[in-house]
Amino acid sequence: MNPAPPVTRTALGSPEVDNTARIMANRTQDPSPAVALDVTPLQNANRVRGIGTYVRGLANRLAAQDEVAIEFWGWQDDLPLEIRPPHRAVLMKRSVMPEYRGKWLFAQLAMQRRARASSVRAVHITDPDALTPLAGHKLLTTVYDLIPLRQGISPKRIIGWAGYRTYIRNLRRVDTYFAISKQTGRDLTDLLGVPSEKIVIAAPGINLPPPSGATFGGARPYFLYLGGPNPNKNLPNLLDAMARTPTLPEELLIAGHWLPKQVAALNARVSASGLAGRVRHIGFVPDGELAVRLRDATAVVIPSRSEGFGLPVAEG
Known part of the structure; x- marks a missing residue:
């Protein structure tokens, strides 16, 4: 049985998140701007899912620090992120693409176009649908879970099945993995044979606003x-x-x-x-x-x- 993969633990939404930028920069062995960060999950359907929560916390903290310059990749419209020097952005005009079914194909093509317009050495892709090899760039990605790989996905869902097979194939070609939990890290090792030294455990943090005095709904529990x-x-x-x-x-x-x-x-x-x-x-x-x-x-x-x-x- 392969050893458990934790290499570095980083709690996003806490001061330790600054260490994520250092890890990313060290893995590229290149001065600023060393890394591009995919922030498209803040601009698609993932913005109202756990993926959006994770990426929002990571992007905000990386944008707030100035020790390592980051290049943020997204769409031109509605980027909910303030980007100031030493950081910069590569923003594409949004193309017509589906919100869910078949989105992976369009997202990967867009990521390849951004890569051709950028000179960074490494790219951290946070949207699973957008994960694709990028020639001339080291590839980093956040892995949220491998549940469909463990539990199976019906081949009757032809487009979804094809998309997930493509994701797993591309996942095997990543240089550094940011797993959001020890469980996900273990799955990378056990199911895909990823060496533990390529896995960074980067758990999400929680930053809920304090409860107000407001109430919702009636008196029913x-x-x-x-x-x-x-x-x-x-x-x-x-x-x-x-x-x-x-x-x-x-x-x-x-x-x-x-x-x-x-x-x-x-x-x-x-x-x-x-x-x-x-x-x-x-x-x-x-x-x-x-x-x-x-x-x-x-x-x-x-x-x-x-x-x-x-x-x-x-x-x-």
């Missing part, structure tokens, strides 16, 4: 579920538990950015299970509201079978 409908989240078991406990006064609030068809499937299951009026999808909860929702919940329920890190645990 509630359980709070934060996340998507992915199989590893184990939401069906939670719905079954609600159906078996009809005398509980709490309703179940499901928070997260879901596709309309996912919400429709949830509502159909809720209706078929006799849970109408007891389970509600409330959509994405912004940071200013999240702390209050967490504070007022009877419990934050996390039924997941596996996670890359599990942000709701830390947020709760």
